[in-house]
Amino acid sequence: MTLSPLQQEFVLHFGEMGSRWGINRTVGQIYALLFLNETPLNAEQITGALGISRSNTSMGLKELQSWNLVRLRHVPGDRRDYFTTPDDLWEIVRTLVAERRKREIDPTLTKLRELEMSGPQDDPYAEARIAELREMIEMMTQFHDEMSRLETERLVQLMTMGRKLGGLLDRTPRLNPFRRKTQ
Amino acid sequence: MTLSPLQQEFVLHFGEMGSRWGINRTVGQIYALLFLNETPLNAEQITGALGISRSNTSMGLKELQSWNLVRLRHVPGDRRDYFTTPDDLWEIVRTLVAERRKREIDPTLTKLRELEMSGPQDDPYAEARIAELREMIEMMTQFHDEMSRLETERLVQLMTMGRKLGGLLDRTPRLNPFRRKTQ
DNA sequence: CGTCCGTTTCAGAAATTTCTGAAACGGATG
DNA sequence: CATCCGTTTCAGAAATTTCTGAAACGGACG
Missing domain, CATH: 1.10.10.10 (Winged helix-like DNA-binding domain superfamily/Winged helix DNA-binding domain)
Incomplete structure (x- = not known):
């Protein structure tokens, strides 16, 4: 070779x-x-x-x-x-994201939950910060879970929509009852 | 301390x-x-x-x-x-993503373009694979560019919509003229 | 301009990670 | 069950990264 x-x-x-x-x-x-x-x-x-x-x-x-x-x-x-390697690049990316999450995010999420479990520690700022961090990570991992359920074609479609996604929020009142701006 | x-x-x-x-x-x-x-x-x-x-x-x-x-x-x-550290966790995440992209993705994108520039190399499979990889990375970085322009509130809104985003594609024909399935 | 107080640099030491060659392993086959 | 062919393991060597203490630096102030 x-x-x-x-x-x-x-x-x-x-x-x-x-x-x-x-x-x-x-x-x-x-x-x-x-x-x-x-x-x-x-x-x-x-x-x-x-x-x-x-x-x-x-x-x-x-x-x-x-x-x-x-x-x-x-x-x-x-x-x-x-x-x-798999032929399908999207499959590769999915794997990469999933594995990085497993190695880089999940252990920390577990640790944060542990820290919260161990009850009030007389350090309100740190406790609030940890809770906030956990919530954000949960939101992101949940989003990732849902995106990874989508077929590749849908995913690509979403990505190529790009900036239109932002505007979309205003145009879909049924799905977005709490939007700030009225059109 | x-x-x-x-x-x-x-x-x-x-x-x-x-x-x-x-x-x-x-x-x-x-x-x-x-x-x-x-x-x-x-x-x-x-x-x-x-x-x-x-x-x-x-x-x-x-x-x-x-x-x-x-x-x-x-x-x-x-x-x-x-x-x-900044108070706003979303700001932190934005920074993290931007910096990781700068360090982990951008150099490779540059290298791929260089490799393509150096013209046909009599290795059609490798060339195709490289082109495909570059295109995918470009799509993702472009998507990132656009998402990073959104206000945090919008971003959170999108993330919490989660799975609904997939379905949304079918309901927005004006923005999605090439969708496969008719409702 | 010299001193003071804090920051940065840097060369070597320490720790960690990566890599190698040799040996152990495993399981198909005659 | 011995041999053959390939894979995995492992302990030490090599390379790389991280960390330290000492010295250089810098700029505010009297």
């Missing part, structure tokens, strides 16, 4: 961005490589293409699997594991 | 989450501390409360300022810098 200059550059970029994205360089590179390849790759091919150790590849693939970012494939008559 | 048990636990949690959020422990802790305190704190107070070095505090504050996550205040007759 040798990489085209295009693949090379893309892979290196994903490697560099890896740490900002909460994964490491290798994981970023492996993902990039799979993303650009139509045919699934096995661990040996990945190892060769990226010039990393076999065990590093194994770790990286495990990590990507824990993120649900890769699909495992099997080739008839070959018992090695082959990996790809 | 001594912390209440509530503050203590909140601060430690933010410290632990820091690395998942793309900041480090200290930065997370400083932010948490400021978040829970109504009155602004100076670097010395932060240093004492968290038991870290003065220079570490300085670095952390610099980092938080680069994220636009803290506000600088001055107390009359005192030339030390005092810091707080």
Whole structure:
């Protein structure tokens, strides 16, 4: 497996961005490589293409699997594991958002609820701040839950509506009985 | 400055989450501390409360300022810098999203455009994949641009509408001339 | 202009994360 | 049940990130 200059550059970029994205360089590179390849790759091919150790590849693939970012494939008559990324970019984004929420938001929401459970602590400002934060996070996660139920087509439709969404609120009185401005 | 048990636990949690959020422990802790305190704190107070070095505090504050996550205040007759977080949680979220986009998305969007600029590379699948990715990111960043123009109240309104948004698409034919299903 | 009070910088130390090679593991097959 | 082929684990090495203390800096004030 040798990489085209295009693949090379893309892979290196994903490697560099890896740490900002909460994964490491290798994981970023492996993902990039799979993303650009139509045919699934096995661990040996990945190892060769990226010039990393076999065990590093194994770790990286495990990590990507824990993120649900890769699909495992099997080739008839070959018992090695082959990996790809989903074709559908929207599916990838959904997964990414869901997994980041799981790792970055949910533990904090749990912690905030715990802190509230442990009763008044004689620090009214902090308590209010924590409650407020919990409420906001709940609102956002609930919104996310509902958006993730939408079919992709609907989601895209909403996104492309863009600014019109704001105006829409005024035009749908039945759904928005408490709007501030009358038209 | 001594912390209440509530503050203590909140601060430690933010410290632990820091690395998942793309900041480090200290930065997370400083932010948490400021978040829970109504009155602004100076670097010395932060240093004492968290038991870290003065220079570490300085670095952390610099980092938080680069994220636009803290506000600088001055107390009359005192030339030390005092810091707080904005009161408005929505403002905080807006900032967070904007900054993460700047760090995690924009560089990649730039890179993708560069790769496309460098012309056909005799790797049609990779090229198509890159173009597709760029288009999706553009759609999402554009959507973000438009959402960030909305007043907070509107945003909250949209979020609490939740699932109704999906159905809404069918009921607004003027804004959605290409919808698939007729009611 | 020198002192005082606070902030920032920076080089090295400490801690953490990532990566490797070797060994253990596993399960299909003859 | 031994061998073969591939995967996973793991302890130590390497790299990176974070943190510290000391020194440099800066600007207000007498």
